[in-house]
Amino acid sequence: MINADLLKQLIEFRRERDWEQFHNPKDIAISLSIEAAELLEWFQWRDKTEIQQMLETDKREALEDEIADVAVYLSYLCHDLNIDLEQAIKRKMEKNAAKYPVEKVKGRADKYNEYS
Amino acid sequence: MINADLLKQLIEFRRERDWEQFHNPKDIAISLSIEAAELLEWFQWRDKTEIQQMLETDKREALEDEIADVAVYLSYLCHDLNIDLEQAIKRKMEKNAAKYPVEKVKGRADKYNEYS
Amino acid sequence: MINADLLKQLIEFRRERDWEQFHNPKDIAISLSIEAAELLEWFQWRDKTEIQQMLETDKREALEDEIADVAVYLSYLCHDLNIDLEQAIKRKMEKNAAKYPVEKVKGRADKYNEYS
Amino acid sequence: MINADLLKQLIEFRRERDWEQFHNPKDIAISLSIEAAELLEWFQWRDKTEIQQMLETDKREALEDEIADVAVYLSYLCHDLNIDLEQAIKRKMEKNAAKYPVEKVKGRADKYNEYS
Numbered sequence: 001m002i003n004a005d006l007l008k009q010l011i012e013f014r015r016e017r018d019w020e021q022f023h024n025p026k027d028i029a030i031s032l033s034i035e036a037a038e039l040l041e042w043f044q045w046r047d048k049t050e051i052q053q054m055l056e057t058d059k060r061e062a063l064e065d066e067i068a069d070v071a072v073y074l075s076y077l078c079h080d081l082n083i084d085l086e087q088a089i090k091r092k093m094e095k096n097a098a099k100y101p102v103e104k105v106k107g108r109a110d111k112y113n114e115y116s
Numbered sequence: 117m118i119n120a121d122l123l124k125q126l127i128e129f130r131r132e133r134d135w136e137q138f139h140n141p142k143d144i145a146i147s148l149s150i151e152a153a154e155l156l157e158w159f160q161w162r163d164k165t166e167i168q169q170m171l172e173t174d175k176r177e178a179l180e181d182e183i184a185d186v187a188v189y190l191s192y193l194c195h196d197l198n199i200d201l202e203q204a205i206k207r208k209m210e211k212n213a214a215k216y217p218v219e220k221v222k223g224r225a226d227k228y229n230e231y232s
Numbered sequence: 233m234i235n236a237d238l239l240k241q242l243i244e245f246r247r248e249r250d251w252e253q254f255h256n257p258k259d260i261a262i263s264l265s266i267e268a269a270e271l272l273e274w275f276q277w278r279d280k281t282e283i284q285q286m287l288e289t290d291k292r293e294a295l296e297d298e299i300a301d302v303a304v305y306l307s308y309l310c311h312d313l314n315i316d317l318e319q320a321i322k323r324k325m326e327k328n329a330a331k332y333p334v335e336k337v338k339g340r341a342d343k344y345n346e347y348s
Numbered sequence: 349m350i351n352a353d354l355l356k357q358l359i360e361f362r363r364e365r366d367w368e369q370f371h372n373p374k375d376i377a378i379s380l381s382i383e384a385a386e387l388l389e390w391f392q393w394r395d396k397t398e399i400q401q402m403l404e405t406d407k408r409e410a411l412e413d414e415i416a417d418v419a420v421y422l423s424y425l426c427h428d429l430n431i432d433l434e435q436a437i438k439r440k441m442e443k444n445a446a447k448y449p450v451e452k453v454k455g456r457a458d459k460y461n462e463y464s
Binding site for chain 3: 350351354357358361364365366370372373374377378379380381383384385387388390391394396399403411412413415416417418419420422425426429431433434436437438439440441443444445448450453454455464
């Protein structure tokens with residue numbers, strides 16, 4: 001997913017602090033969920049106009065930080081469980097395409113809600 | 117983050133189904149959070165032994181599907197908000213390293229809990 | 233929180249199925265988070281108009297089911313940890329009131345975002 | 349659910365600060381999810397022994413605060429959508445009991461995982 005050098009940095013970061021001892025798949029999944037909620041919190045109570053404005057100020061950096069946090073835990077999880085993320089995404093998109101063929105679902109909100 | 121061809125596939129997938137109309141940053145953030153919870157659900161009630169066993173069976177594919185779902189929404193969010201994910205991760209890791217220097221935090225669980 | 237008879241029913245439900253063995257505080261907290269995401273999912277992609285309409289159809293029952301699921305795990309958690317929920321709420325609201333006095337925050341969106 | 353006087357306090361708290369303008373069902377559901385993640389965060393990285401110890405120290409109050417936050421948003425949601433929470437719980441437990449009769453599921457972990 002992220003390039004090999006960056007992944008190496010992430011692995012080294014936790015190793016040199018002797019923090020891999022805390023990382024097991026279930027606790028990483030918990031952490032990913034917590035970070036996803038912090039990402040969502042950036043949008044809490046805000047409407048589309050406010051969000052557009054916030055994205056044009058220095059508030060944007062806080063959002064990018066939360067997105068980074070989610071991506072970091074996703075990277076640790078894929079690394080530790082030996083998951084090829086791009087393969088996993090390809091396979092899931094194939095399942096999605098088969099289940100929701102264009103001609104059946106195009107423009108249909110009900111199908112979108114069932115899909116997502 | 118994910119390679120350019122795969123990202124192109126994701127963007128085309130929602131376009132050809134006329135589904136971009138549903139995608140705005142706040143609703144994508146909501147969806148990412150929902151998928152993170154589905155990822156966590158794979159581990160629900162399970163202990164380390166059960167998890168290890170499950171990873172060696174076909175149950176593993178369901179976990180990879182959920183990880184893919186999180187990665188897909190993360191990709192749409194970064195694409196739509198024009199976020200360079202690797203840059204965002206690099207910057208966040210620099211902040212983390214400055215806040216938690218190795219010599220101060222190595223092996224310290226209290227510092228890890230404060231960090232994460 | 234919920235009345236004593238209903239709580240007794242919940243405790244009996246898991247006991248007679250020999251399911252308390254799965255309930256420990258961390259796993260109940262995980263489950264509460266998963267159910268909160270399922271509650272949020274009912275609103276996924278929907279705008280205010282659609283939500284208003286959905287609340288007037290039989291779709292409303294699915295939402296009430298998810299709200300019930302969150303409340304059930306909250307009840308198990310408070311029961312198992314011996315937490316007086318009304319006391320906890322009272323104390324938290326006192327902290328909130330002290331931190332956000334009416335005269336300082338009334339009508340201020342920035343204060344509301346900092347508060348919540 | 350919570351007693352009528354306490355609910356009145358919650359409703360008055362947001363009214364006197366002119367904060368009901370921010371409360372719509374979808375945004376309350378988002379907030380409930382965020383608070384559920386903060387509740388889960390109290391348990392992040394901790395094993396059963398550490399959790400037991402933490403519950404016997406002043407760290408317990410932070411957990412009770414998060415539980416209170418989830419309960420407060422659940423109360424606002426039920427109030428604003430006119431949902432009788434105890435009725436909703438009763439109905440959901442009846443569905444659960446019908447779907448998972450004692451004689452079929454007692455002691456069966458697989459059935460528990462399917463159930464929850």
